[in-house]
Amino acid sequence: MSTDPPFTSEHEELRSSIRGFIDRELAPHAQRWEQEQWFPDDLFPLMAAQGLLGLKYPESYGGQGGDYLHEAVLCEEMARIGSGGTAAGLGAHINIATPPIWKFGTDEQKQRYLVPAIAGERIGALGITEPGAGSDVAAIATRAERVDGGFLVNGEKTYITNGVRAHFIVTAVKTKIEDPPARHGGISFLIVDRGEGVSSSALHKLGWQASDTATISYQDVFVPEQNLLGELHGGFKLIMANFQWERLAMALGAVGAMRLAWERTAQFARERRTFGRPLGRHQVIAHKLADMATSVYTCRCVTYDALRRFVAGEEPLKEVTMAKLLTQRAAFELMDEALQIHGGAGYMRGDDGPPHPIERAARDARLGPIGGGSDEIMREILAKALDL
Ligand SMILES: Cc1cc2nc3c(=O)[nH]c(=O)nc-3n(C[C@H](O)[C@H](O)[C@H](O)COP(=O)(O)OP(=O)(O)OC[C@H]3O[C@@H](n4cnc5c(N)ncnc54)[C@H](O)[C@@H]3O)c2cc1C
Secondary structure (H helix, E strand, O other): OOOOOOOOHHHHHHHHHHHHHHHHHHHHHHHHHHHHOOOOOOHHHHHHHOOOOOOOOOHHHOOOOOOHHHHHHHHHHHHHHOOHHHHHHHHHHHHHHOHHHHHHOOHHHHHHHHHHHHOOOOOEEEEOOEOOEOOOHHHOOOEEEEEOOEEEEEEEEEEEEOOOOOOEEEEEEEOOOOOOOOOHHHEEEEEEEOOOOEEEEEOOOOOOOOOOEEEEEEEEEEEEHHHEEOOOOOHHHHHHHHHHHHHHHHHHHHHHHHHHHHHHHHHHHHHOEEOOEEHHHOHHHHHHHHHHHHHHHHHHHHHHHHHHHHHOOOOOHHHHHHHHHHHHHHHHHHHHHHHHHOOHHHHOOOOOOOOOOHHHHHHHHOOOOOOOOOHHHHHHHHHHHOOO
């Protein structure tokens, strides 16, 4: 096991360029996007112009020809936007909607969807979750019936990031329509264009305010044969194929957010004075900050070890699952402590205050133990992997 950062000086150069871009172009607007519960679609071409929508994708599709380590840098740095929702909307496009097309798409599908997605011209979403099927993915009920030239889709997806704005939705459907319904073996993926029969309604949330989360309804939506992604009835493999990266991306995002919150809270504790001295000179507060720094360090080590293994081509199911499980709860707990150290200031919305208010970071962090496979599901995976 190696807990050294897996990044080279080239990755660190990329980090400082991303950081400069975020500090200049994104972070100053984060408050407004949060209040408006929407960040502008223009962010996609803006990110694309920096090469940030295709870091890990081949140059032949308009990507940067990098790898998962370059993407990992972006995942960490997006915390600096100060809006979990903005990072989530961009991240859903980069880390969950486009990877299945890259891995399983035909060249023609890559030309039609991946190339414009990397260029920021078309926005993607991944539609798996349904009102009746979240953790139990195999229970999805959206049906795709065979018709002349393609499929007819009927059903509903929910909690879908980019669900209102997406131009295309990489959608999990049941293609084996039997009684009783097929489970894992009956799932396929279709790339569904927004168009006739596809309608979205926005959902409102505790955190991730600037992200667009929606219920999407499919009513007699015709999807042509050439939009079948991967093998017919082979969709479960496709879901599993990206879970490891999605969970690593979430762990990296948590590590970035935790580090930022720690730095800001430590600074606050140095400046704020109570009972005649800086807050951080009260032993209770200093010890809290020491515990928080330990948590940031532990989460980084576990995440970097999983990342290193993933990039080396191992199949680090256990390590990635542990990283996701550890970091998401730890991030929320750290934000709660950071909020407590800020006192009343921590509870304020901070519309006119610093660009990364702690209350927002705390609300944003609450999604981590639920999304991308909940804590309970992570423990189920670990229990199996540990042969229990
Ligand atoms: C803001 C947000 C954005 C999202 N974005 C997307 C997206 O872009 N695309 C997408 O497809 N989905 C998305 N999701 C959905 C997300 O992946 C699901 O919410 C998550 O998988 C949990 O499913 P569920 O909400 O249906 O909870 P359920 O599966 O109903 O679970 C409810 C609770 O029971 C627990 N539980 C379930 N089964 C077990 C078990 N066997 N043993 C013990 N405990 C169990 C769960 O851990 C959870 O705590 C998003 C969700 C949110 C909130």
